[in-house]
Amino acid sequence: MDEFELIRRFVDPVARATRNEAVRLGPGDDGAIQSVPAGYELVFSIDTMVAGVHFPNAYPGHCLATRALGAAVSDLAAMGADPVCFTLSLTLPHSDEAFLSSFFQSLSDRAQALGVALAGGDVTAGPLSVSVQAHGQVPAGAAITRGGAKPDQLVVVSGTLGDAAGALDMLDRDRPNEYQGALLARYHRPEPRLALGQRLRSMATAAVDVSDGLLADLGHLLVASGCGATIDASAVPCSDALLRCAGQGAGVLALTGGDDYELCFTLPEVQWSDELSETVPLTVIGRTHPAPGLDVVNRPPGLNRAMTGYDHFGGGRE
Numbered sequence: 009m010d011e012f013e014l015i016r017r018f019v020d021p022v023a024r025a026t027r028n029e030a031v032r033l034g035p036g037d038d039g040a041i042q043s044v045p046a047g048y049e050l051v052f053s054i055d056t057m058v059a060g061v062h063f064p065n066a067y068p069g070h071c072l073a074t075r076a077l078g079a080a081v082s083d084l085a086a087m088g089a090d091p092v093c094f095t096l097s098l099t100l101p102h103s104d105e106a107f108l109s110s111f112f113q114s115l116s117d118r119a120q121a122l123g124v125a126l127a128g129g130d131v132t133a134g135p136l137s138v139s140v141q142a143h144g145q146v147p148a149g150a151a152i153t154r155g156g157a158k159p160d161q162l163v164v165v166s167g168t169l170g171d172a173a174g175a176l177d178m179l180d181r182d183r184p185n186e187y188q189g190a191l192l193a194r195y196h197r198p199e200p201r202l203a204l205g206q207r208l209r210s211m212a213t214a215a216v217d218v219s220d221g222l223l224a225d226l227g228h229l230l231v232a233s234g235c236g237a238t239i240d241a242s243a244v245p246c247s248d249a250l251l252r253c254a255g256q257g258a259g260v261l262a263l264t265g266g267d268d269y270e271l272c273f274t275l276p277e278v279q280w281s282d283e284l285s286e287t288v289p290l291t292v293i294g295r296t297h298p299a300p301g302l303d304v305v306n307r308p309p310g311l312n313r314a315m316t317g318y319d320h321f322g323g324g325r326e
């Protein structure tokens with residue numbers, strides 16, 4: 009199958025199935041055209057996933073599609089944006105039909121569920137990697153950035169942390185038990201917290217999605233905001249599945265493991281209410297303060313000072 013047949017057979021049907029009215033021109037031209045309503049701003053972000061780095065070298069096409077799209081759209085959630093469309097850059101060692109059908113079928117299903125249209129992309133031959141640029145929109149001025157946290161605000165996280173990192177050493181398991189299966193699902197199928205991000209638009213002062221690890225990503229938020237925080241490690245939410253699979257190791261995974269794509273955000277205390285947890289459970293894990301730095305109390309066994317999260321040039325989890 010040549011490049012153009014691949015586009016005709018696999019890309020075009022997904023573009024048709026996911027099409028929305030904001031995409032005025034989809035795949036087929038030199039560029040795509042997206043209309044942004046008056047009073048809105050475009051939010052966009054690109055993420056690349058490389059075989060052997062972000063996913064195992066032997067990885068089913070359908071898992072790769074859900075993982076790459078979920079991770080990319082998660083950045084829109086962290087900004088409080090409404091998802092609109094995406095472009096896809098695919099580098100493939102060869103045009104394997106079975107792999108491509110599985111990849112594009114799952115891409116189509118997931119894109120429809122997340123409300124993003126495939127607007128364009130690129131296909132090249134080479135070592136397997138996938139880049140997804142996600143586009144969203146927000147009312148002008150309403151995006152949540154990493155830089156708005158102020159001292160004496162709550163530090164909150166969604167869902168549970170450490171699950172996807174807990175799955176790393178079971179990725180090649182044929183028959184996972186129920187708990188291992190739950191962790192693997194978190195790794196293969198990231199769930200961008202879109203509804204939460206949109207809800208937080210008028211409330212959170214800063215937000216980040218947890219891709220590298222909580223300590224690393226919250227650290228980025230604090231540096232951007234020019235303040236510090238103290239968090240209680242024993243308050244960081246871990247799933248039952250992680251506790252059963254990782255035991256004593258769960259605490260370190262929750263603080264330093266990446267790939268969960270939960271949101272971590274700061275909130276003035278007056279904005280806190282239980283009903284914020286409607287779409288996903290939320291947990292207050294600490295509070296910001298004027299002095300820079302991230303302090304962790306009730307540190308779990310095995311957490312050393314240098315561990316924060318994934319660094320591509322620092323040898324993985326530091």
Ligand SMILES: Nc1ncnc2c1ncn2[C@@H]1O[C@H](COP(=O)(O)OP(=O)(O)O)[C@@H](O)[C@H]1O
Pocket residue numbers: 054055083219
């Ligand atoms: N090659 C690059 N060119 C321009 N900006 C970059 C590049 N790599 C990273 N950045 C920017 O640096 C910031 C941090 O990147 P990253 O850690 O990848 O963010 P995220 O976790 O949201 O994907 C982002 O704002 C991103 O746009």
Ligand SMILES: Cc1ncc(C[n+]2csc(CCOP(=O)(O)OP(=O)(O)O)c2C)c(N)n1
Pocket residue numbers: 055056060061062063064176219220221265266267318324
């Ligand atoms: C097979 C495999 N999958 C996943 C990981 C863990 N991992 C790889 S990259 C990464 C960080 C997230 O990727 P990055 O490109 O930094 O995403 P971004 O922060 O830009 O969203 C993590 C936690 C691993 N070590 N091995």
Ligand SMILES: [Mg+2]
Pocket residue numbers: 054055056
């Ligand atoms: Mg990135």
